[in-house]
Amino acid sequence: MTLNYSISGGDFASAGNASSAVKSILKQLNIDNGTIKRVVISLYEAEVNVAAHADNGTITVDIDNVSVKMVICDSGPGIPDIELAMKEGFSTASAEVREMGFGAGMGLPNIKRNCDLLNIKSIPGEGTELNIEILLNQAKPTER
Amino acid sequence: MSSGSENIKFHHALNVNDDLCTGCTHCMTVCPTQAIRITGGKARIREERCVDCGLCYKSCPVSAIFVEQDDFNDIFKFSVRVALIPSVLFGQFESRIPVAAIYQAIKNIGFTHVLEVENLCGTISEGYDRFTVKNPSVRPAISPYCPAIVRLIQVKFPSLTGNIIRVKPPTDSAAAYLRKKFAEQGGDPGAVGLFYVTPCASKIASVKSPVGETASLINGVINMDFLFNRITKALREMNSDQEWKDRDPHPSPENILWSLTRGESAGRKGRTLAVDGIRNVSEFLEQLEESEQSDLDFLELRACDESCAGGILICRNRFLAVERLNERAEAAAGESRESGTESTGIKEPYNHNDYRLGPIEPRSMVKLDDNITEAIRKMDKVEQLLRVLPGIDCGACGAPTCRALAEDIVQGHGTVSHCIFVQEWEIRSGRLSLEEADRINSSVWGEMRNRRSQKG
Known part of the structure; x- marks a missing residue:
């Protein structure tokens, strides 16, 4: 099944709505709590990234009996150096965003930690596409 | 419930007095776990969902919900x-x-x-x-x-x-x-x-x-x-x-x-x-x-x-x-x-x-099925149904929300014709007879409340 959501740049108040809605559906699908938590964390971080950096974005979530696939597309500044962006603590977030408690440079690394497959395509000046896949019933602890 | 593998009886202190209940839906709308449906013109509490919070008891205008006690x-x-x-x-x-x-x-x-x-x-x-x-x-x-x-x-x-x-x-x-x-x-x-x-x-x-x-x-x-x-x-x-x-x-x-x-x-x-x-x-x-x-x-x-x-x-x-x-x-x-x-x-x-208290077991009421493939199939069906249902949560079908009706349908309780909006369209387009519609409405609201039956 496929679910679609949209996010607006700067709308931190609504970041988390998509992950919350996806959580409710995964609970109904009898998917285990550990997997649900990994999906919720990954998607929430991605939502915050769009709110913090882009003008707007779309989220597509595909669920089947093997995995949860999430595609997050935004039109924004793009990521010039993906390798650098994957480093914990690296952030290009504005002072304004940091003041709100976001932009600690943990977003992408946290997604990476919680998912089974992460693919980032980005064109500077145009936008970013995140492909996240989380396999069902894979015991990958979220606790560190 | 086809989704529940457990077959445990839950004791509930809240009960409905059928002589007093008018099937007014007040309790059904306030229930925080959507445990109440109207069937045959009376409120019915689904015991696997009820948590005994008592909001139904408070909301009942005719005191039809009562709390049992020992002699x-x-x-x-x-x-x-x-x-x-x-x-x-x-x-x-x-x-x-x-x-x-x-x-x-x-x-x-x-x-x-x-x-x-x-x-x-x-x-x-x-x-x-x-x-x-x-x-x-x-x-x-x-x-x-x-x-x-x-x-x-x-x-x-x-x-x-x-x-x-x-x-x-x-x-x-x-x-x-x-x-x-x-x-x-x-x-x-x-x-x-x-x-x-x-x-x-x-x-x-x-x-x-x-x-x-x-x-x-x-x-x-x-x-x-x-x-x-x-x-x-x-x-x-x-x-x-x-x-x-x-x-x-x-x-x-x-x-x-x-x-x-x-x-x-x-x-x-x-x-x-x-x-x-x-x-x-x-x-x-x-x-x-x-x-x-x-x-x-x-x-x-x-x-x-x-x-x-x-x-x-x-x-x-x-x-x-x-x-x-x-x-x-x-x-x-x-x-x-x-x-x-x-x-x-x-x-x-x-x-x-x-x-010490023993372990407290989870017993999810939200899962549509134990089997994920089957649950996904049911969820797809729910989403399809939600595109047909009016989305106003009127409760006339005997379920608290359109989503609750859709979930009931995929679990084998009720049909899309239970929705009075869908029913109207089905009657107009010749897909449903008036008699069949009467039968459905009576099953939800009881013979007495279903007006067409009363006229007949």
Whole structure:
């Protein structure tokens, strides 16, 4: 099944709505709590990234009996150096965003930690596409 | 339920009186777990979903929902008759009536002993401390106090069942304590009857089918509104000039307030939060479930507004009840300051054998199927149905929301023709006969309410 959501740049108040809605559906699908938590964390971080950096974005979530696939597309500044962006603590977030408690440079690394497959395509000046896949019933602890 | 593999019977204290129920849907709309449907013109409670919070009882305009209780005369089957009283009972009376007079009145109506269950709260606090030390990764630790909340977590937030502190709540701890004490005295355990006076429905259900316990140590439950009437009558018959004294142990000033909002959290160390009202609790738990980690140490969650003072069997205004209990606690604190003595509360050390609660099992009611492939198929069907249904949650189909009807349909309960909007379209386009529509509507609303049937 496929679910679609949209996010607006700067709308931190609504970041988390998509992950919350996806959580409710995964609970109904009898998917285990550990997997649900990994999906919720990954998607929430991605939502915050769009709110913090882009003008707007779309989220597509595909669920089947093997995995949860999430595609997050935004039109924004793009990521010039993906390798650098994957480093914990690296952030290009504005002072304004940091003041709100976001932009600690943990977003992408946290997604990476919680998912089974992460693919980032980005064109500077145009936008970013995140492909996240989380396999069902894979015991990958979220606790560190 | 095709989705549930368990076949367990749940005891519920809330029941519908079919002679009074008009199928008005008030209860169906307020139910926080969507446990109510209208069938044959009457409200029906789905027992695997019901958490006994009592919102339906409060919302019913014709008092068709009632709370079962045991026969009061059952107490006389025992030679030792103990009334287990929650402190909130004393909030039911005006300040001018002394606590000791109320204790005496309870004995005058037939009990041989009175024990305020909050006497065991010191023991329980010790149990909480032990749990938090032994389980450092379980944060926040959630209070096991409110049975409606424990059940809510089981059915709606199953991932959080492990956070519930496994210590018996005051009533169960008090019962365990008394059973132990009477056994030590060596009498016939069968001669001792323990009767709990309850401010709400959920505590009845938890006595009749306890969660995390194999069997209840309590012999019966008496509703607080019933006992309030008996006590009031007894107080009238007592000499008002006499000064009553009781030798029974009283809870400490802080434990008198245990059942009120912040009654537990106030005494806990670290970052604590108290939430009352089942909808507020639900909203908070949704968020807690999504958070990556929590720096909250303790959560006090209560189903009723103003906690137990807002229980459905409470007679007096909950704010006045809270005021009286605060007065009593202050007076008790003042007395012990003056006399320089500690409060008289029971000093019982916590021990696992008597006061530990067994595991609290999750029993999700939200899953559409145990099998993920099948659940996805059902969910797809639900989404398809939601595109057809009007989305106004009118309740005319006998389900609380369009989504609830869609979920009922995929589980084999009901059809899309139960929706009166879809039905209208089906009749106009010749897909459904008037007779068939009548039959469906009668099945939901009963022969009497279905107007077309009445004309025919």
